[in-house]
Amino acid sequence: MSFKVLIVDDDKMIKLVHKMMVVKSGLCSEPLIFGEGKSAYDFLVDQHTDFDNYLILLDINMPIMNGWEFLDAIQGKDFVNKLQVIMVTSSVDIGDRDKSKEYPQILDFLEKPLKVDACNYIKNLPSVASLL
Numbered sequence: 001m002s003f004k005v006l007i008v009d010d011d012k013m014i015k016l017v018h019k020m021m022v023v024k025s026g027l028c029s030e031p032l033i034f035g036e037g038k039s040a041y042d043f044l045v046d047q048h049t050d051f052d053n054y055l056i057l058l059d060i061n062m063p064i065m066n067g068w069e070f071l072d073a074i075q076g077k078d079f080v081n082k083l084q085v086i087m088v089t090s091s092v093d094i095g096d097r098d099k100s101k102e103y104p105q106i107l108d109f110l111e112k113p114l115k116v117d118a119c120n121y122i123k124n125l126p127s128v129a130s131l132l
Helices: 012-025 037-047 067-074 094-100 116-123
Strands: 002-008 032-034 052-058 083-089 106-111
Touching: 002 012, 002 037, 012 116, 032 037, 037 052, 037 067, 052 067, 067 083, 083 094, 094 106, 106 116
Parallel strands: 002 032, 002 052, 052 083, 083 106
Antiparallel strands: none
């Protein structure tokens, strides 16, 4: 089994910070970085295997395909049960937090930027810890 972390965010600085935190925390040594949901979706469609499990650190507000559109697009795909999502956003809209409960893949809703403590928290979530 392989465990891959995907960072999906359109902000270059946030992508850099999140990559550093993911690596520093030991969550993943080589996270994959995407600037919007469509490129992450295309990667999953084209590159997933039955041996891969994915943790996706997903922003909401992005161009081309936002986080909600990404989540809608993966529903029903054969790899949907191989991925888990942490919403990582600057959104303070309670509606976004409520909407996140509609998707079974979403484990939590965290504010960005992520810090090492947040990555350690993610690592200790039972469904993530079992894959490490």
